[in-house]
Amino acid sequence: xxxxxxxxxxxxxxYGCLAAIVAAPHQNAVAxxxxxxxxxxxxxxxxxGKGSAAARAARDDLARRDVEILPPxxxxxxxxxxxxxxxxxxxxxxxxxxxxxxxxxxxxIEFLKEYVSDGRIAGRPRNLxxxxxxxxxxxxxxxxxxxRLDDPDFRGEAVALALSAGEQALRDGKSDLAKTEFRKAFDxxxxxxxxxxxxxxxxMLGEPADVHSHLGLIxxxxxxxxxxxxxxxxxxxxFAPESKVDLGAAYKGQADKEIRWIRxxxxxxxxxxxxxxxxxxxxxxxxxxxxxIDVAREQPAHxxxxxxxxxxxxxxxxxxxxxxxWLNGTRFDRFITPVTLVAGRNTLLVKVCQGPQHxxxxxxxxxxxxxxxxxxxxxxxxxxxxAPE
Amino acid sequence: xxxxxxxIIAALLLVAGAFGSSAKAENWPGWRGPARTGVTGDMGxxxxxxxxxxxxxxIPVPGTGxxxxxxxxxxxxxxxxxxxxxxELNVFCFDRDTGRTRWHRRLWGTAPxxxxxxxxxxxxSPVSDGKHxxxxxxxxxxxxxxxxxxxxxxRALSDEYGVFENRFGAASSPLLFEDTLIHQCDHYGESxxxxxxxxxxxxxxxxxxxxxWLSWSSPQxxxxxxxxxxxxxxxEKLDGYDPRTGKWLWTVRGLARECVPTPVLANGLLIxxxxxxxxxxxxxxxxxxxxxxxxxxxxxxxxxxxVPSGIAVGERYYVADDKxxxxxxxxxxGKLLWRKRLGGRFTASPVAxxxxxxxxxxxxxxxxxxxxxxxxxxxxxxxxxxxxYASPAISQxxxxxxxxxxxxxxGTK
Numbered sequence: 049x050x051x052x053x054x055x056x057x058x059x060x061x062x063y064g065c066l067a068a069i070v071a072a073p074h075q076n077a078v079a080x081x082x083x084x085x086x087x088x089x090x091x092x093x094x095x096x097g098k099g100s101a102a103a104r105a106a107r108d109d110l111a112r113r114d115v116e117i118l119p120p121x122x123x124x125x126x127x128x129x130x131x132x133x134x135x136x137x138x139x140x141x142x143x144x145x146x147x148x149x150x151x152x153x154x155x156x157i158e159f160l161k162e163y164v165s166d167g168r169i170a171g172r173p174r175n176l177x178x179x180x181x182x183x184x185x186x187x188x189x190x191x192x193x194x195x196r197l198d199d200p201d202f203r204g205e206a207v208a209l210a211l212s213a214g215e216q217a218l219r220d221g222k223s224d225l226a227k228t229e230f231r232k233a234f235d236x237x238x239x240x241x242x243x244x245x246x247x248x249x250x251x252m253l254g255e256p257a258d259v260h261s262h263l264g265l266i267x268x269x270x271x272x273x274x275x276x277x278x279x280x281x282x283x284x285x286x287f288a289p290e291s292k293v294d295l296g297a298a299y300k301g302q303a304d305k306e307i308r309w310i311r312x313x314x315x316x317x318x319x320x321x322x323x324x325x326x327x328x329x330x331x332x333x334x335x336x337x338x339x340x341i342d343v344a345r346e347q348p349a350h351x352x353x354x355x356x357x358x359x360x361x362x363x364x365x366x367x368x369x370x371x372x373x374w375l376n377g378t379r380f381d382r383f384i385t386p387v388t389l390v391a392g393r394n395t396l397l398v399k400v401c402q403g404p405q406h407x408x409x410x411x412x413x414x415x416x417x418x419x420x421x422x423x424x425x426x427x428x429x430x431x432x433x434x435a436p437e
Numbered sequence: 438x439x440x441x442x443x444x445i446i447a448a449l450l451l452v453a454g455a456f457g458s459s460a461k462a463e464n465w466p467g468w469r470g471p472a473r474t475g476v477t478g479d480m481g482x483x484x485x486x487x488x489x490x491x492x493x494x495x496i497p498v499p500g501t502g503x504x505x506x507x508x509x510x511x512x513x514x515x516x517x518x519x520x521x522x523x524x525e526l527n528v529f530c531f532d533r534d535t536g537r538t539r540w541h542r543r544l545w546g547t548a549p550x551x552x553x554x555x556x557x558x559x560x561x562s563p564v565s566d567g568k569h570x571x572x573x574x575x576x577x578x579x580x581x582x583x584x585x586x587x588x589x590x591x592r593a594l595s596d597e598y599g600v601f602e603n604r605f606g607a608a609s610s611p612l613l614f615e616d617t618l619i620h621q622c623d624h625y626g627e628s629x630x631x632x633x634x635x636x637x638x639x640x641x642x643x644x645x646x647x648x649x650w651l652s653w654s655s656p657q658x659x660x661x662x663x664x665x666x667x668x669x670x671x672x673e674k675l676d677g678y679d680p681r682t683g684k685w686l687w688t689v690r691g692l693a694r695e696c697v698p699t700p701v702l703a704n705g706l707l708i709x710x711x712x713x714x715x716x717x718x719x720x721x722x723x724x725x726x727x728x729x730x731x732x733x734x735x736x737x738x739x740x741x742x743x744v745p746s747g748i749a750v751g752e753r754y755y756v757a758d759d760k761x762x763x764x765x766x767x768x769x770x771g772k773l774l775w776r777k778r779l780g781g782r783f784t785a786s787p788v789a790x791x792x793x794x795x796x797x798x799x800x801x802x803x804x805x806x807x808x809x810x811x812x813x814x815x816x817x818x819x820x821x822x823x824x825x826y827a828s829p830a831i832s833q834x835x836x837x838x839x840x841x842x843x844x845x846x847x848g849t850k
Contacts, residue, residue: 095597097638100590107588130547130578131591138588141543172545175520204521373625373650377604379551406694 083117086110087124090135103135111142118143119159125173133172144180155184165192171201197236200425207237207246214249227253234262238426240318240380264420264428265319266339266396268435270295272309273327273335274402276302282334282401283358283372289336290362293397295436302333309338311435320378323400323415331405331413337398341421341431346391349429353419354382355400361419362397363387374403378416381426389421393434465508465830465837467564468610468655474701475748475788481834482790484805486847488822493835493846494536500527502559503784504610506839508533508832509565512584515844516572518558522549523606526558528572530586533833536846540586546576548595552606555784555826555841560608560653562828564618571618571635575606579620581638590638594622594631602626608653608697614665614680617641623652623671630656630669632683644683648672655699659707659722666722668707670696675709675720687724689733691716698742698786703749703768706734710756712741717756719771735771740764746786750794750808757783757796765813777813779804784826788836801825801840821845 086106093099110117118140125136147153163169164177181188194209196202214229227250234246234257247257260267275287288299301307307327314321323335351368353359356378360370369385376382402415421429463471463479470477483491500517507514513531518524524546530539552558558575565571569589573579577595582588594601601607602625609621617632628649632641652671658680659666667680673694677686693711700709706719719735720728740758747756754768761781765774781798788795793816794806801821807814823840830837835848 093591095592096640097590097592097633100638104587104589130545130596131593134544134580134591135588137543137545171521172524376625379604 083110083113083120087120087136091124091127091129091132093131093135094129103132107135107139111139113143115143115147115153115155118156122163122173122177125176126169128170137173137176140176148183157181157184160184161188167199167201174201197232203236203425204239204242207233207239207242210236211242211245211249214246218249223253227255231255237262244317259317260319260428261430262428263318263426264422264431265314266341266419266421266433267314267319267321268339268433269312269314269321270309270338270435271312271321271323271326271335272299272307272338273323273400274302274307274330274333275299275335276332277334277401278332280332280374280401280403282332282399282403283360283370285334287334287336287399289338289397290399293338293395295338302330318380319418319420321417323402323417324413327415329413330415331402333402333415335400335402335415337396337400337417338435339396340434340436341394341396342392342434343389343394343429343431344391347389347429348423349387349389349421350424350426351385351387351419351421352381352383353385353398353417354378354380355398355418356414356416357403358401359417359419360399361385362395364390364395374401378414378418380418381420387421389429394431462833463831464510464565464567465506465832466566467507467613468505468562469699469746469786469828470788470830472702473610473612473655473657473699475746475786475828476750477788477790477831479790479831479833481849482793482795482831482836483847483849484793484819485817486819486821486836488820491847491849493534493848495843495845496531496536496538497842498529498839498844500525500559501555501557501841502839503556503608503827504559504562504839505828506830506837506844507563507565507570508830508837509567509570509584512539513830513837513844513846514563514565514570514572515839516559516561516563516574518546518552518574523552523557524549524576526572526574526576526578526580528563528570528580528582528586530570530584531844533835533846536844542580542582542586542588544578544580544591546574547578547593548576548600550575550601550606551604556606556608558606560606561655562610564611564613566613566635569635571611571613573607573609573611573620575601575603575608577601577607577622579611579618579633579638581618581635589636592633592638594620598622598629599626603651603653605653608655610655610699612656612658612667614658614667617680619656619667619680621652621654621656621669621671623649623654623669625651628671630667630678630683632680642683644678644685646671646676650694652696654696654711657700657702657707659702661723668700668722670698670700670709670711672696675700675707675718677722677724687726687728687732689718689720690727690729691718691733691736693743697744698746701747701749701754703754704752706768708747708749708754708768710741710747711743712758713743714738715741717741717747717754717766717771719768734769737766737771737773739766739773740776742783745783748787748789748794750789750792753808753811755787755794755806755808757787759783761798763796763813774811775813786828788829788831790831795829795831795836797825797829797838799824799826801838803829803836803838821847 210233217226250257500519502517563572742758827839
C-alpha cells in the first residue's frame, strides 16, 4: 500500500513539475530545481519531529513564491506522510491567501481541475483544491460533484446528491425518476448508512435491494457455545473447535451442559449476530461461529469485523485477526484486515468472547458479532453461502 | 543536571500560583488555567453579564471543539475541528482586546476515529509557555507553533504508535513540565504516556500503560517537597509517575473504569472524582507501590461526576455532576457540607477567581457562587444565550466563554 502510494506520488510529482514548467516557461531551471529540492527536504520529516528545523527553513522559502509552484507543491501533498503534508499545506495556504487578495493572479485553473478530478490522488489535497475552485469558479462544484459516484473520496457526497434527488422526485410524484436516483445511490454507496437509506427507499417503491449482499455481510452461520471461560480467560483458551470444526460433534459447555452446533441466520439489518439470543444469555463464556462461502476467483479482500466483547477469526484454517479487548461495542467495520480469498470454498471460524458482567448491572452484557468481506472501497465480495445443512 | 532545581521550583511556583494570594493579572496557559485546577489568582472578573451586557466582544468560531480558550497576555488561542470525519484541524489566535483573528492555521489530522458530536477532535486544550503553543487533537496529532503561528514541529502519534481508538475522541490535554510536554494517551489500543521535548517534539520518555484502556482525563502535576509527581487517572486507578523519567511510583485503586475529570489539589491532598455512581478520593501523594490502603485520606460517594472536574477553593471542594447536582465537601476530610440542584446539565468544568466560583451549564447559563460562604450562596446567574460545553478561561479580569458557535469575552474594560 505504502509502495503503491509512493509510486503514485512520484509520478504525480513529475507530472506536477512538468505542468509547472509548461505553465511558467519563463522560470529558469535553477529555480525549478530549488523548488524541487526544498520540497524534497520537507518530504523527509518524520517520526519524533525529525527534520522539522530543515522543513521550517524550506517552508519559509517556498512560501515566499507565487502560484506557479502550486503544481509541484500539490503533487507533493499527495503523500501518506501527513506531517509532511501539513508543512506543504502551510505553504499552500499562504500562497493561495496572497493570490486571492490580488486580482491579477494567474491561477493554473486547468491544472487545478485536472488535479481535483484525479481519483488516484489523496482526497485531502483534492478537497483543498476544490475549496479553491469554489472561489475561482463558483459553478464548478455543482457540475462536478454528481459525476463522482465512483470516486473514493467524493463518492459519499455524490451519493448524498442522488439520495436528495430521489427525495425530490418522490415529492414531485415522479416515482420512476425516484427509483432511478435511489438505485443509483444504492449501487454506488459504500457507506453503511447510505446503503441502508437507499435500500429502504427502493423497498418502499417495490424495488429489490439486498443490503447484506451489497456490503458482503456474512449472515449464515453455524454456532456452538457457550463454552465456560471464567472471568476473562476465554480469549487465551483454545476450545475444541479451534483444533477441528466438526459440525456433528457434541461438547461440554457451561454448567457441564452438552452443546452442539446449530444453524443460525442473522436477521439484523446490518447482519449483526446476537449470540445471547442464539445461544442463551450468559457471561464469562466463549462461542464459535462458522461459515463456508464460495467465491468465483482468488481475490484480495478486506475482512471487516467487530465484536462484543472480542473476536478472533480464522480464514481457511489460518488465524488472520485477533484482538483482546473487553467491554467493547460492536461497531461497523471496527477492525479491517486485508486477506486473500481462494477461488472456490473458503472457511471462516470466529471465536467470540463474552466477559463478566460490568459492575454496573444496568450496563447490558452484549455478546455480538458483525463480519463482512468486501473490497478496499467497501463493496461486498460476491459470494455464495455453502455452509453445510 | 544542576539546572534542574530552578526549573522544578519554577514549575512548582506555577502550581502554587493557583492557591496563592497573588492579585496580579494572570494568564490562562492551558487546560483549567495556571495549575490545571480551574483556579486563578486573577481579579476583577464580572459576576453579572448577559448575551449583550458586559460582553466586550463576541466572534463566531467555525468548527467544533470543547478545548478551553488559552490566554497569554494579549492573545487568545483556541482549537476546533471540522470537515469529513472532523479531520480538518484548526488552531486560532485571536486578539484579546478585540477578538480579531491574528492568525488561523488549518491542518490535517492523521487518523480518523469516532468522535463526540459536541467536541469533534478538539477536546484537548492547547497549552502555552508564552513563547510557543502546543495543540493536541483527538486524531493523535500534536503541533507546536510559535506565537505568530509558525509551525515548529508536528508529531503524528497515531502513525508512530497506533490509532487512538476512542469512541468519543481523545480528550486528554497535554501538560507542560520543565522542558517537556507530557501527553496521556489512554485508549482501546495500547495505552501510554509520553513526554516530548517541547522544543523538538522528540521523545524524552514513553511509559506504556498495559493495564489501561479508554479514558479522557488529563494528567496533573503534584508538588512533593522539592520535586513533583505526575498523576494520571484512568481504568479504575490513579497512578503516580516521576515526570522526569516516566517511572511508575504508586497506584490507588477504586476509581471508575472510564475516567474524565482531572484531579485537583487541596490542603495537600489530591482529590479525584470519577463517576457517575463512583467515588471521590482524597489521596496523599508521595507513596510507593499500591497505596490504596495507606494513602487514601478519605472517600465520599456523593455527587460524583462523569465529565466535569471538581474545584477546590479554600477549605472546600466543589463539583457539579453531569445532571446538575452540586456537591460541596470539606477538602480535608471529605465530609459532605451541602448539596444543591443547580438546574441544567453540565459538561464544562467550573472555574474560580477572586473568591467566586463559576459553573457554566450546557444551556450557557453561568451560576456564580460566593466561595467565601460556608453554605450555598448564589451571587448571580448569567445567560450567554448559546450552548456551552467547553470550560471557561479567566485572565486579566475577563472571562472567556467558548460557546457551541462563538468565543465570547466577558468583562468591563
